[in-house]
Amino acid sequence: MSLIAEMTAHPPNAGRSAVAAFEEEFAAHRRAARRAWGIGTAIFLILFALTAWLGDFFDVRQVTNAEGEREWRWVIAAGIPRLGEYIAQTIPVLRWESLGADFAEWFWRWRVWLDLLLETVLIAFMATTLGVIGGFILSFPASRNLAPNAWVLWLSRRYLEIARTVPELVWALIFVFCFGVGPMAGVLAIGLHAAGALGKLYSEVNENIDMGPLEGVKAAGGSWFDQIRYGAVPQVLPNIVSYTLLRFEINVRSSSIIGYVGAGGLGQEFRTAMSFQEYTDLSALFLIILVTVIVIDFASEKLRHRIIGMEGSPA
Amino acid sequence: MTQPTDARIAAAMTAHPRAFRDPAPVRIRKIALWVLFIGLIAWCLWDFNFSPERIWTGLGRLGRVASFMFPPHIWTTWEDWAEILNGLGETLSMAFLGTVLGAVVAFPLAFLGAKNINRIFWLRMSARRGYDVIRAFETLILALIFIRAFGLGPLAGILAIAVSEIGTFAKLFSEALENTSRRPVEGVVASGGSRLQSIRYGILPQVAPVYLSVILYNFESNVRSGTILGIVGAGGIGFLLSDRISAYRWDEAWSIIFLIIAMVYLIDGLSARVRTRLIGSLERTA
Secondary structure, X not given: OOHHHHHHHOOHHHHHHHHHHHHHHHHHHHHHHHHHHHHHHHHHHHHHHHHHXXXXXXXXXXXXXXXXXXXXXXXXXXXXHHHHHHHHHHOOOOOOOOHHHHHHHHOOOHHHHHHHHHHHHHHHHHHHHHHHHHHHHHHOOOOOOOOOOHHHHHHHHHHHHHHHHOOHHXXXXXXXXXXXXXXXXXXXXXXXXXXXXXXXXXXXXXHOOOOHHHHHHHHOOOOHHHHHHHHHHHHHHHHHHHHHHHHHHHHHHHHHHHHHHOOOOOHXXXXXXXHOOOHHHHHHHHHHHHHHHHHHHHHHHHHHHHHHHHHOOOO | OOOOOHHHHHHHHHXXXXXXXXXXXXXXXXXXXXXXXXXXXXXXXXXXXXXXXXXXXHHXXXXXXXXXXXXXXXXXXXXXHHHHHHHHHHHHHHHHHHHHHHHHHXXXXXXXXXOOOOOOHHHHHHHHHHHHHHHHOOHHHHHHHXXXXXXOOHHHHHHHHHHHHHHHHHHHHHHHHHOXXXXXHHHHHHOOOOHHHHHHHHHHHHHHHHHHHHHHHHHHHHHHHHHHHHHHOOOOHHHHHHHHHHXXXXXXXXXXXXXXXXXXXXXXXXXXXXXXXXXXXXHHHO
16 A cells, blocks of 8 residues: 555544554454463363373372382382483493403394394385385375276275374284294385385375376377376386385384384394393494484485486475 | 388487487496396395295285174273273373473474574584484384383383474474574564564564474374384283284274274374464464
8 A cells, every 4th residue: 555545544633543443453363362372271281181191191109218118109200210220221331441342242142133133124125115116006096186086096095094004013913923923024014004105105296296298198199007107207206216215214213123023123132132131232222223223314315315416306 | 290100210219329228337227226126125035035835824814814804893891992992092192292291392402403593503413413312212112111110001102202202393393493584583683672582572483383283293193103102011002902913802903903093084184173273373473
């Protein structure tokens, strides 16, 4: 609004009422905001109380204190010193004068662990491969703009949803029962879960593509498969590669714990160390997994930048 | 435009060989990569013992296990239902309280990692490395440690989710702080505001919608991870599920899996609605 129009719309003598109107409106706004804030806080507090009750957050138990009397203590407060003790036990004895020997003592099972670490990474690799194949194939019928018809769309979307909603560990429990203990169950479990997650991401990429090339292929007489192959795939490839690398990192983390239910990899050593009270083994395993995850994250970051650099920036 | 006949295509290929095939080094690299990839897969298949007969027997067992899906098992007594519903409630509580605690602790920490607020380089960098270290710990492994200290039950799960979320939230929050516009801050400073007021009135309104959507998104994913914490003993529905599977009560196990899927659906739908309402209104006022 220009100044002239402003002057004609609100002559100066009407200033007071305009200010009053503004003040009123502002006060109304403040009231509404305060009310919304109050309602939000109330809902939050109710939820907090309910979940704290369900989750035993303020649980109290009887403990014996130093004087030998029974007293009630809040579980969290009582547990923190125990947590400190537990973590202190996992720290190995490293003396400066016998550092090499102490390290050898700390990583005494290094041959076994190295073997299992390789297995862990290979499980992640195989699972990612399976996940990419499954997710890639299903992502095209699962995208709204590419699906040949409605029921194919519905079916493939439901399948992907179920595959990614059920956690890897649950699939692993089922597959360990079916295929026996070992890395095969882990590969299938993580692969199935990854296929669900990747299929969704890929189909979101597919829904954002330019439909022009597909129409071109169709005009030249291509079938649905031709349209996908020559019209859609070249457009989504860079994104698919970077999502796949990200998923590989996630799968390495998953495969390092999936052994806990008997599906291969380093996770089974965690379980053994816990049950045999080998506390220093736990910290050694932590370190191994930590270093592996950091190295793989770093390497795939580098690879991703190279690929994105080659393909142009991802859409 | 003349028709491309075979002869003309051949002629074009001889005239411009580079347009029709990769140069030799690129070709060799591609072939080598494929050979490596296929070789690795083959070796894995052999090493992991993917024999056809094992796959076959496994599939047979899988079919038998899956046949328990229909008709789904319906619990008849109120005791059974109470147990299952309590498990679902525990899972939701672990996700909710874990997310809330993580967000509350991460909120002040995030300022340490943001370039536009914390200008001390070494402090900022060490804070960021700290978040990375926290994020490297798997929730499940944290749960195993906390079970030792706090006993079996949902408490260990709450704290495991909270601790691993601190790292994630602190990282994402500090990124959100760095992505804010400087203009509102300058406006507050120009009208005489202190440094604290410039953060409170210049930056926080900008990051509030981002924070909320991050918190909601992580809550959804924590509901998913809350279902598995029970498998290692940290309370929730996973405990019941692994118990049913180890007792080979597959019909009940499938029903629990259905309920988990239904719960995740419900939470996703709810949080989508909360997201549009809350964040929409916040962005209008911001």
